[in-house]
Amino acid sequence: MARSAGIIAAAGSGERLGASLPKALVQIAGISLIERAFASLSKVVDEIIITAPAGYEDQFRVIFGESAKIVTGGATRSKSVHLALEAISPDVNFILVHDAARAFASSELAEQVLAHLRAGEVAVIPGIEITDTIKSINVDNYVTITPDRKFLRAVQTPQGFTRALLIRAHGAQEEATDDAALVEVLGEKVKIIAGEQSAFKITTKDDLLTAYHLVYGNKTKEFKTGVGVDLHAFSSDPSRPLYLAGLKWDGEVGVDGHSDGDVAAHAICDALFGAAQLGDLGSNFGVSDPRYAGASGAILLGETLKKVNEAGFIISNVSVQIVGNRPKIGARRKEAIEALSDALGGASVSVTATTTDGLGFTGEGKGIFAIARALIYKI
Ligand code: CTP
Ligand code: MG
Numbered sequence: 001m002a003r004s005a006g007i008i009a010a011a012g013s014g015e016r017l018g019a020s021l022p023k024a025l026v027q028i029a030g031i032s033l034i035e036r037a038f039a040s041l042s043k044v045v046d047e048i049i050i051t052a053p054a055g056y057e058d059q060f061r062v063i064f065g066e067s068a069k070i071v072t073g074g075a076t077r078s079k080s081v082h083l084a085l086e087a088i089s090p091d092v093n094f095i096l097v098h099d100a101a102r103a104f105a106s107s108e109l110a111e112q113v114l115a116h117l118r119a120g121e122v123a124v125i126p127g128i129e130i131t132d133t134i135k136s137i138n139v140d141n142y143v144t145i146t147p148d149r150k151f152l153r154a155v156q157t158p159q160g161f162t163r164a165l166l167i168r169a170h171g172a173q174e175e176a177t178d179d180a181a182l183v184e185v186l187g188e189k190v191k192i193i194a195g196e197q198s199a200f201k202i203t204t205k206d207d208l209l210t211a212y213h214l215v216y217g218n219k220t221k222e223f224k225t226g227v228g229v230d231l232h233a234f235s236s237d238p239s240r241p242l243y244l245a246g247l248k249w250d251g252e253v254g255v256d257g258h259s260d261g262d263v264a265a266h267a268i269c270d271a272l273f274g275a276a277q278l279g280d281l282g283s284n285f286g287v288s289d290p291r292y293a294g295a296s297g298a299i300l301l302g303e304t305l306k307k308v309n310e311a312g313f314i315i316s317n318v319s320v321q322i323v324g325n326r327p328k329i330g331a332r333r334k335e336a337i338e339a340l341s342d343a344l345g346g347a348s349v350s351v352t353a354t355t356t357d358g359l360g361f362t363g364e365g366k367g368i369f370a371i372a373r374a375l376i377y378k379i
Helices: 033-041 057-067 077-085 107-118 163-172 179-185 205-216 263-276 281-285 297-310 330-343
Strands: 003-009 047-052 069-072 092-099 123-129 143-145 153-155 159-162 191-194 222-233 241-244 247-253 314-323 349-354 367-378
Touching: 003 033, 003 077, 003 107, 033 047, 033 057, 033 092, 033 107, 047 057, 047 077, 057 069, 069 077, 077 092, 077 163, 077 179, 092 107, 092 163, 107 123, 107 159, 107 191, 123 179, 159 163, 159 179, 163 179, 222 263, 247 330, 263 281, 263 297, 263 314, 263 330, 263 367, 281 297, 297 314, 297 330, 330 349
Parallel strands: 003 047, 003 092, 047 069, 123 191, 314 349
Antiparallel strands: 092 159, 123 153, 123 159, 222 367, 241 247, 314 367
């Protein structure tokens, strides 16, 4: 039987979503969008090429191992697909191009697209009927025409093509918002088949909420909140590195303590465990458990997120305040927020800091203290 390949475009930054990590790595219930898109498509095609954002290739390789080829994406979606095309095995006949952002498109939809290719179509794309009336406008915002809604479709991915046609289309024109548009320019027939609501594209925060509803059902939100604190004394060993808020602080003396001593990360873990009523850092990871002896704050946050998600909760936001004379947080606040948010699957994180006017152990420069609050919810 003819061989098929899937390209998953996942190299976008997700600007409109506004998360601190690329959109494809944003998690819903502990599973990233790219993993979800891969899970559906890999059931249908023989090989998969994923375009990763520059700098994230290794992270993608860790997720997928041998099961997908990872290539660095380009500056636009079309360029990313173009680059992925070059990595497809020579014996592949049919190619399905998919968006990581359409993480909930079903395997059945991909199967339908492929079936139409096998039946002789050269380009097959899913589309859904439009319920709104669509207007075409000019640059001055005046309506030019109102196309008949009956003949309009909102199109989705995966879009399927014969290999030769897709390569020819990408060779003839560089840019379009989908691959079918490149094929249309060549005058080739593009067949629309019935799309599905769940193949919607996750673009904004509202779309993410729609995705949560898909996973968890549309129930009333049940909010829970928790607090966590952690403190450690500065080490008497001046060569001990300092880890705080998911970052390594060069030139600063570290703290004594279990694992890497990241008080901000540990306070957040306890706040999350507290909110989800899942015990605390000690009861989950065990001070005596050798697996966590050198664990980084990021790893503990990731494990905590997994447990909180498994209990059916989603993080609304996490706020942590670091109390101490040093290090100075302000200059690296953005980096700290990003590191903590990445470790928590893209959750909303804020980091504040204060000194204590020379009072107490933090004021005397003896150690660092952190207090965190987490808000989580079930939907
Ligand atoms: N994409 C890509 N390479 C790019 C741009 C986008 O592979 N240079 C991918 C995205 O990762 C996404 C799909 O194309 O899965 C559809 O793009 P879109 O939803 O616009 O995602 P982003 O470009 O990441 O989002 P935004 O436009 O809001 O930045
Ligand atoms: Mg985009």
